[in-house]
Amino acid sequence: MATFLFTHALRDYLRPKRVVTWVALAIALFAVGKVFMLSSTDTTPAEAYQLLSGLIVFRLLALMSAIFATAIVSQEVEQKTIVYLLTRPIPRWQMLLSRWLAAAVAVGGIAVIAVLANALSTLGGFSPAVARDLLAIVTGAFAYTALFLLVSLLLNRAMVVCLIFAFGWESAVPSMQGELYLLTINSHLNVIAERAAGDAQGVMSALAGTAKKIPLATWQAWLALAGIVTVCTMFNLSWFSKNEYVPREDGE
Amino acid sequence: MIVMDSVSRWYGQVIGVNDVSYQIGPGVTALLGMNGAGKSTLMRLITGQVRPTTGSITVFGEEPFANPGVFERVGYCPEIDNFYEYMSGREFVYTMARMNGMNDATAKARAGEMMERVNMGHALDRKIAGYSKGMRQRVKLAQAMVHNPDVILLDEPLNGLDPVGRREFMGYLGEFSAQGKTIIVSSHILFEVEQMTRSIMLLNRGRLLAAGDVRTIREYLDRYPHRIRIETPQPRELASRLIALPYVLKVDLDEWSQAIELQTRELNQFYEVLPQLVLNENIPIRGVTSPDNNLESIFKYLIEA
Numbered sequence: 046m047a048t049f050l051f052t053h054a055l056r057d058y059l060r061p062k063r064v065v066t067w068v069a070l071a072i073a074l075f076a077v078g079k080v081f082m083l084s085s086t087d088t089t090p091a092e093a094y095q096l097l098s099g100l101i102v103f104r105l106l107a108l109m110s111a112i113f114a115t116a117i118v119s120q121e122v123e124q125k126t127i128v129y130l131l132t133r134p135i136p137r138w139q140m141l142l143s144r145w146l147a148a149a150v151a152v153g154g155i156a157v158i159a160v161l162a163n164a165l166s167t168l169g170g171f172s173p174a175v176a177r178d179l180l181a182i183v184t185g186a187f188a189y190t191a192l193f194l195l196v197s198l199l200l201n202r203a204m205v206v207c208l209i210f211a212f213g214w215e216s217a218v219p220s221m222q223g224e225l226y227l228l229t230i231n232s233h234l235n236v237i238a239e240r241a242a243g244d245a246q247g248v249m250s251a252l253a254g255t256a257k258k259i260p261l262a263t264w265q266a267w268l269a270l271a272g273i274v275t276v277c278t279m280f281n282l283s284w285f286s287k288n289e290y291v292p293r294e295d296g297e
Numbered sequence: 298m299i300v301m302d303s304v305s306r307w308y309g310q311v312i313g314v315n316d317v318s319y320q321i322g323p324g325v326t327a328l329l330g331m332n333g334a335g336k337s338t339l340m341r342l343i344t345g346q347v348r349p350t351t352g353s354i355t356v357f358g359e360e361p362f363a364n365p366g367v368f369e370r371v372g373y374c375p376e377i378d379n380f381y382e383y384m385s386g387r388e389f390v391y392t393m394a395r396m397n398g399m400n401d402a403t404a405k406a407r408a409g410e411m412m413e414r415v416n417m418g419h420a421l422d423r424k425i426a427g428y429s430k431g432m433r434q435r436v437k438l439a440q441a442m443v444h445n446p447d448v449i450l451l452d453e454p455l456n457g458l459d460p461v462g463r464r465e466f467m468g469y470l471g472e473f474s475a476q477g478k479t480i481i482v483s484s485h486i487l488f489e490v491e492q493m494t495r496s497i498m499l500l501n502r503g504r505l506l507a508a509g510d511v512r513t514i515r516e517y518l519d520r521y522p523h524r525i526r527i528e529t530p531q532p533r534e535l536a537s538r539l540i541a542l543p544y545v546l547k548v549d550l551d552e553w554s555q556a557i558e559l560q561t562r563e564l565n566q567f568y569e570v571l572p573q574l575v576l577n578e579n580i581p582i583r584g585v586t587s588p589d590n591n592l593e594s595i596f597k598y599l600i601e602a
Contacts, residue, residue, distance in 0.1 A: 046396075049396070062383075126381060128346065128375045129375075129393060129440070130396070132368055132371070133396040133397060134369040134397060134398060286363060291341065
C-alpha cells in the first residue's frame with residue numbers, strides 16, 4: 046500500500062504539466078553557466094560553479110520545496126480532492142509519509158538536474174564538489190520539504206511564509222553575526238557541500254549564502270539536518286493524524 | 298450499525314449538526330433538508346472526516362474519525378464535483394480501489410467492472426476533465442462502490458443526472474438495499490427522496506426535525522389539518538354536505554376547475570364517511586388527492602411547527 050501511495054503521489058508530482066517549468070529552469074542553468082563563464086574571465090570554473098550553485102541551484106531547491114511541500118496537503122484541501130484520500134482505509138500517517146517522500150524525491154530529482162547542468166556548463170564535467178553538492182541537494186530536499194510541510198499544516202498562508210523563509214531568511218541569516226546561522230538549513234547544506242566561504246566576494250557571495258565561514262563540522266551539519274527532518278516529520282505525521290482537513294468553505 | 302448519540306458539530310460560531318440522536322440500519326435512509334440543514338456535515342461525521350464537537354457517533358461500534366477499520370466498510374460519494382482531472386475515469390476508480398487495499402489485478406478488474414456497471418463503459422479511458430456532469434456523478438458512484446462496502450453514503454447523488462440516469466440510479470439503490478447494505482442518501486429535492494425510500498431523517502438548521510417512516514412522521518402531524526382535494530362536477534353540493542361534518546374544518550370551492558379543497562384533523566374518519574356520503578347523495582367524484590401527500594408538505598408543516 047505504501048509503495049502504491051508513493052508511486053501514485055510521485056506520478057502526480059512529476060506530471061509533465063507540473064514539472065516542465067522546473068526542468069526547463071534547471072536546464073536553462075546550463076546556458077546561464079556558459080554566459081557567466083564567457084562574461085567573467087577572472088573567475089575560475091570552480092568558483093563559477095560554486096557561485097551559481099549557491100545563487101541559483103540551492104535557491105531553486107528551496108523554491109521547489111516550498112511549492113511541492115505545500116501541495117502535499119493544502120492543494121488537496123483546496124481542490125477538495127482530500128475527501129477521496131481521507132475516506133480510504135489507510136492510516137493517515139502512512140498517507141502523509143508516502144506523499145512527503147514522493148514530494149522530496151521529485152524536488153531532489155529536479156534539483157539534481159540543475160546541479161548537473163551547472164557542473165556541465167561551468168566545470169565541463171563531474172568533480173568531487175559536484176558529488177558533495179548532489180549529496181547536499183538531496184538532503185536539502187528532504188529537510189526543506191519536511192519543514193515546509195509542517196508550515197503548511199499549521200498555517201493557512203503557508204506559501205508566503207515558506208517563500209519568505211526560502212529567499213529572505215535563508216539568504217540573509219547565514220551572513221549575519223552570531224550563531225543565527227544555526228537556524229537555517231542552507232548553512233548546514235553549505236557545510237555538507239564543503240563550500241568554501243567568501244570565494245566569490247561581496248553581494249553575490251552573501252546572496253549565495255557563502256559570505257561567512259560556518260564553524261560547524263560536517264557531522265554536526267548532518268546531525269542538525271537529521272534532527273530537523275526527524276522532528277518535523279514526527280510532528281507532521283502526528284498532526285495530520287489528529288486534525289481535520291475539510292475544504293475551507295465547507296467548514297464554515 | 299450507525300449510532301448517533303446527541304451529536305453536535307460546530308464550525309466556529311456556526312452549528313452544522315445540533316444534538317442529533319438516531320440509529321441507522323440496513324436499507325435506504327434519506328437525509329432530507331434544505332441547503333445548510335446539516336446533511337453534508339452529518340455525512341462527514343459518519344465518514345470520519347470530522348469529529349463531533351459533543352456527543353458520539355459510531356459506525357459498526359467504532360468511532361469513524363480517521364479509522365481505517367471503518368473506512369474499509371464505508372463507501373462515500375461526496376457532493377463535490379472535484380476530481381483528479383488529469384486521470385481517466387477508469388484510472389481514478391482504479392486508484393481508489395488500490396487505496397482500498399486491492400492488488401493491481403483485482404483493482405483493474407474491479408474498476409472496469411464498476412465503470413461498466415454505472416454505464417461508463419464507453420468512456421473508460423477518457424480524461425475526467427472532458428466528462429459531462431452526469432458522467433462525473435457516475436464515476437463518483439463507481440468509486441464509492443468499488444470496494445463493495447456495507448455502508449454507502451451518497452451526498453446529493455442525483456445532481457446532474459438526466460432522467461435515464463436517475464432511473465438507473467434508483468435501480469442501483471434497490472439492488473444495494475436488497476443486498477442488505479445500509480444506504481444513506483441526502484437530497485433537498487423532496488420528490489426524489491419519495492421515490493428512493495420511505496425512511497427519512499428530516500433536518501433543519503442542524504436539528505433532526507423528524508425521523509422514521511414517512512407514514513410515522515405523518516402521525517406526528519395529526520394536530521395539523523390535512524388537506525384533501527376532491528374533483529367533482531357538483532362542487533357546491535358536495536361542499537355543503539362536507540362542511541356539516543364535525544371534523545371538517547374548512548372547505549374551499551374551486552368552481553372553475555370543478556373541485557373543492559377541504560381541511561380535516563380526522564383523516565381516517567373522513568375517508569370512512571366519504572364513500573357513503575357520496576353514494577347517498579349521488580354526487581359523482583372524479584378524483585381524490587391530497588396536496589399533503591408528499592414530503593414537501595410534511596417538511597413545511599414540521600418547520601412551521
